[in-house]
Amino acid sequence: MQSGSAIIAQRTDSGTADEATTNGGAMGNKTAKGETSDTAEIRALADAAGYDVVGEVTQNRVEDSKYQFGRGKAETLAERVETSDAGNVIFDNPLSPQQTYELGELCPDGTEIVDRYRLVLEIFSQQAGTRRAKLQVELARLQYELPRVRAEIRLEKEVANERRSRNGPGEKEDRRVTDIKDRIDRIKSKLDSLSDVGDRRREKRRDQGFDLVALAGYTNAGKSTLLRRLADDMAFDPNTHDDLHESAAAEDRLFKTLETTTRRAEIQDRRTLITDTVGFISDLPHWLVKSFETTFTETYEADLVLLVADVSDPLTELREKLYTSLDLLDGDAERIVTVLNKADRVSDSELAERVSGVSDLALNPVAVSTTENDGIDALRERIADELPEWETDRLTLPNTGETMSLLSWLYDHARVEAVWYPSESEEVVVEFAANSAIAERATVKADAISA
Numbered sequence: 372m373q374s375g376s377a378i379i380a381q382r383t384d385s386g387t388a389d390e391a392t393t394n395g396g397a398m399g400n401k402t403a404k405g406e407t408s409d410t411a412e413i414r415a416l417a418d419a420a421g422y423d424v425v426g427e428v429t430q431n432r433v434e435d436s437k438y439q440f441g442r443g444k445a446e447t448l449a450e451r452v453e454t455s456d457a458g459n460v461i462f463d464n465p466l467s468p469q470q471t472y473e474l475g476e477l478c479p480d481g482t483e484i485v486d487r488y489r490l491v492l493e494i495f496s497q498q499a500g501t502r503r504a505k506l507q508v509e510l511a512r513l514q515y516e517l518p519r520v521r522a523e524i525r526l527e528k529e530v531a532n533e534r535r536s537r538n539g540p541g542e543k544e545d546r547r548v549t550d551i552k553d554r555i556d557r558i559k560s561k562l563d564s565l566s567d568v569g570d571r572r573r574e575k576r577r578d579q580g581f582d583l584v585a586l587a588g589y590t591n592a593g594k595s596t597l598l599r600r601l602a603d604d605m606a607f608d609p610n611t612h613d614d615l616h617e618s619a620a621a622e623d624r625l626f627k628t629l630e631t632t633t634r635r636a637e638i639q640d641r642r643t644l645i646t647d648t649v650g651f652i653s654d655l656p657h658w659l660v661k662s663f664e665t666t667f668t669e670t671y672e673a674d675l676v677l678l679v680a681d682v683s684d685p686l687t688e689l690r691e692k693l694y695t696s697l698d699l700l701d702g703d704a705e706r707i708v709t710v711l712n713k714a715d716r717v718s719d720s721e722l723a724e725r726v727s728g729v730s731d732l733a734l735n736p737v738a739v740s741t742t743e744n745d746g747i748d749a750l751r752e753r754i755a756d757e758l759p760e761w762e763t764d765r766l767t768l769p770n771t772g773e774t775m776s777l778l779s780w781l782y783d784h785a786r787v788e789a790v791w792y793p794s795e796s797e798e799v800v801v802e803f804a805a806n807s808a809i810a811e812r813a814t815v816k817a818d819a820i821s822a
């Protein structure tokens with residue numbers, strides 16, 4: 372038995388986020404009157420894409436191959452669309468190309484049939500701001516289209532064969548497929564070159580003594596808000612750090628963040644760069660997740676991942692979201708600290724219940740309220756604890772100008788613990804702690820001075 376649901380919706384004029392925003396409470400236990408929790412997430416997604424939802428139709432039964440719903444339900448849906456005068460039907464589940472076609476035939480002329488994947492693509496393309504995000508969305512869209520175009524060609528061929536037509540679709544349609552494939556290849560190679568840039572940038576940042584922290588988690592968990600809370604207000608040189616932005620946009624809306632934003636934060640005495648990433652959601656197809664690979668790479672290659680979750684979600688939902696997030700992180704992330712955010716929305720006993728209820732998924736989670744600035748200091752301590760240990764090193768150098776400039780380089784890139792000038796010698800001794808890249812470079816520099 373599978374449950375299917377569809378919502379009937381109307382595009383708002385602007386199609387933009389702001390006007391369509393309701394609170395993200397559209398999810399889970401916070402459902403408004405008249406909507407079932409079954410449709411909460413698809414409603415929130417529709418809202419994020421700029422639709423006004425005017426009704427819903429749900430059914431519990433085995434999926435029907437023609438309409439996804441059984442015929443009776445599909446007809447009810449079509450009638451409801453007719454009377455509500457809405458132009459869109461949005462299915463929570465993916466639809467096959469045939470189902471999309473059949474539903475289009477059944478509903479009033481001009482009704483747009485949208486499924487979950489297409490809806491997510493719509494949101495993504497509205498949100499994509501940077502070149503990389505645009506390319507990723509375009510890649511996802513082409514990958515969505517490819518099997519559909521293939522199916523369309525198959526259907527056309529069948530129809531042509533039935534009519535015994537001699538001029539059935541041939542080369543021309545095949546070209547539609549090759550066109551899409553060519554575009555996919557081109558976009559992939561562009562993205563590859565952009566991710567090389569990302570690799571080099573990450574390398575360089577480690578060399579500069581930064582620890583890399585990534586924020587990950589379900590959409591609307593509060594990642595961008597937390598980034599702003601943790602970050603220093605320091606402006607960065609846009610020439611060397613072209614993905615560092617003053618702000619990470621936060622809004623109570625699904626998929627607000629579609630590209631990575633990195634900001635600098637001093638955590639205890641560690642200089643970190645914290646990167647905000649695209650939010651997760653369940654039931655996303657593999658190709659869609661893959662198209663955001665460059666975003667995920669930031670997460671995999673970070674020294675530490677903060678997995679943010681909304682602790683005010685009911686326990687089952689919280690568990691599902693954590694599970695989805697961990698699954699997407701795919702065991703690749705080395706160190707994960709789970710942050711249970713929005714603690715201000717639950718009572719102490721509810722919080723305790725959630726913490727013990729997720730103990731198999733999240734060991735020692737940190738509960739915080741980002742908006743109330745509660746628990747943030749404890750989180751900072753925890754981050755500092757979990758970052759890879761710094762090496763402690765001692766260098767003995769001649770007391771020269773070159774040594775002084777190495778010393779000032781160390782002040783910039785490491786934590787200088789002590790400097791002393793042993794009497795009876797013309798030497799300087801410096802003791803410092805640093806990440807391995809910095810410690811290695813310091814040794815190389817010191818060797819050059821002593822040689």
Ligand SMILES: Nc1nc2c(ncn2[C@@H]2O[C@H](COP(=O)(O)OP(=O)(O)OP(=O)(O)O)[C@@H](O)[C@H]2O)c(=O)[nH]1
Nearest residue numbers: 591592593594595596621622623626627628650741
């Ligand atoms: N009550 C409460 N609300 C919070 C807290 N932290 C964030 N929020 C709200 O949650 C909503 C979502 O926050 P974002 O920071 O945009 O969430 P996100 O995880 O970046 O979302 P995506 O970019 O879509 O993945 C916003 O309305 C925030 O104001 C918190 O500690 N308590």
Ligand SMILES: [Mg+2]
Nearest residue numbers: 594595627628
């Ligand atoms: Mg965000």
